[in-house]
Amino acid sequence: MKQHALDGRHMRGSELEDHRNPALDGLRAISICLVLATHLLPLGPKALHLNSTAGPMGMSLFFVLSGYLILSTLRSAPIPEFIVKRLARILPLAYLYILLVFILGGLSKQALPYHLGFVVNYRPDQMTPVTEHLWSLCVEVHFYVFVMLLAVGGRKAFVLVWPCCLAITAIRVMEGAYIDVPTHLRVDEILAGACIATLPMRRFRAFAAPLVIWVLAVGAWFGTSHPDSGWVQYLRPYAAAFLLAATLAQPPNRLTAVLSGRALRYIAAVSYALYVFHPLAAHGWWNDANVWQRYLLKRPLGFALTLAAAHISTFYWEAIWIQAAKRWGRSRRTGALQSVGRLENVAGE
Template identity: 30%
Template sequence: MPSRTTPPALTPAQALGGGAPTAARPRLAVLDGLRFLAAMSVLAYHYVAVNHEAWGGRTVEEFPNLQPVAVFGSFGVQLFFVVSGFVILLSAWGKDVRSFVASRVGRLFPAYWLSIALVLVLLLVVAPGSKDVGLPETAANLTMVQRAFGVQDLEPVYWTLWAELRFYLLIGVLLAVGMTRNRLVAFAAVWPVAAAVAVRSGNELWSTLLVGSDAPLFAGGMVLYLLVRERRSPTLWLVLGLNVALAGVVSGHSQSLRIENSTTLVVGPVTYWAAIAVCFALVAVVVLTPVGRPSWRWLTVAGALTYPLYLLHSSWGQWLIGQTHPHLPPAATFAVVTAVMLAAAYLAHRFVERPLGPRLRRAVARDLERTTRAVGRSPQGVRPAQAPEPDAVSSR
């Protein structure tokens, strides 16, 4: 009687096309749509909910009925962090440290440097005197790690990049020691707990190193990535629940303080817990159910606009509101400024990110390889991701 060969279990990366060439990988276009939704939510929060002088008075006076709704747009940051945990683990699985670093540099810095150049044009040429900015501050911001040296961000939205960079550093450590399924589960369970303890105890150093209140958002996204293949794993569901609970405690509370400091509204525990739960639920529905199957082109295009839109919308958007509002009603002003920001994001993606990103990635990869050879060591790679044991893998 011929023996039946059991097909090898797939890793989560292979389940999503991670083992195939880039051109053949299925893309979760709806996840791109979620990223765009997060960016637009933050834009609406900054334009309609945050109190600033661009409207000629307090924002709440222009949008008394919309501000209580737009304030929830601030949780777009938390949504993006959950998505980031999923996507970064997907992109890192099976790579070595050198490839991961090169891909992140090529992805982040072209649009980031453009945003710095444009905010300098605004602060030094278009609206001089609106904010003091010097050469040391600018030079520090070019590194994206200015907060590590106590230097102020040129744009308020840059604070999220500091959180992302620290998350990438931890992923790099995992790649260096060997990224396996079991290590990822242990990491996603222990890391956010340690981060929450550091936040609650007021230990600033460890809170910074462990990504503070945002750790459970990234960790939860990582667990959702693992659940793509092991949907019936009780361990993974328990770790996901742990991260949702911790995110509500620490990240939800931190976001409520930001809201209270920038608007006239107070968001209570029940409300911010619900907002955090919705962030996780949206990502879970997209990656674990048929909702994420559509591959509409426009969603991919919207996802491509997310990062430059987020970087460019704040200072220039408020300036444009100040210039447009005296001539148009508030709703029309919002629509016009948002359209201009979307157009700017498209131009940044088309003429900066697309041509420069791949070149920068290749250049960084070459330099890292040369550096590795110069010190006489082979690249610190990663053992191939171990497939989960057959009895731990559920059928899809």
């Protein structure tokens, strides 16, 4: 999902540098490409179980990025502004998509409240083939609520993401949940990213072999996402977080140049809309054909239409709400400054 940098006046230099690290756009683009590939393409050979591996890889990376960027933002932003901007970022497209599916007859009146209330990840019986993916938005919204409660206690309370992350993993171990969609069995992937946001990443940039460490992180990320890796899958949140930290620790090099490239930055910009819309190109008529027709004709056409819809949504529909939230935030800060000025004038008199 596309993140917006905060006013630099509210951030220390190192925080601003990490928060706006352009290489993270590359990771976000990679995450959405993996998710789209696992849902829309046959990744072979089948013996390697690549479809079953790419999905967990993409979602774990998406989640750790979200946790990192959300906590980095909330460390500097007033809680009301954070809430308004997050709602403006998530709700307009999510509700538009849910409404579209409902109108087309793909969602019952009984299932609608669970989708609108972002609790459908606890009611899989209410999911449909084109809304199953919305479980991830439920997990993310639940994380927003949790992290805002922490913010009430001040910045020092954010250190609690560490024990909370470990506690969720412990619950997964007790439940035998290598991978699942209920929040209490999945949110450690977001919490792991939030943990990275509490670290002074500048101190980790003195690694003697940062590229080697990054490659090792990719290997760990792949290994902990493979369905045949057994109990190692419990470590997937930490492997994805390791990859995030290894990326943040990179000095300027070819890797960061590739991750910051224009193409990946564009994919990252439209990634949220791509994620929301892509199931529409994988079901019904789009999936009703033989293998050659499906993957040589319908899938390329589906990709093209999904990308077009994502572009329009990102830069027109979503932009309206995001800009409105920004204007509200600026107006709120201006009003606060004016109030302080009036109080100072009264005190001076």
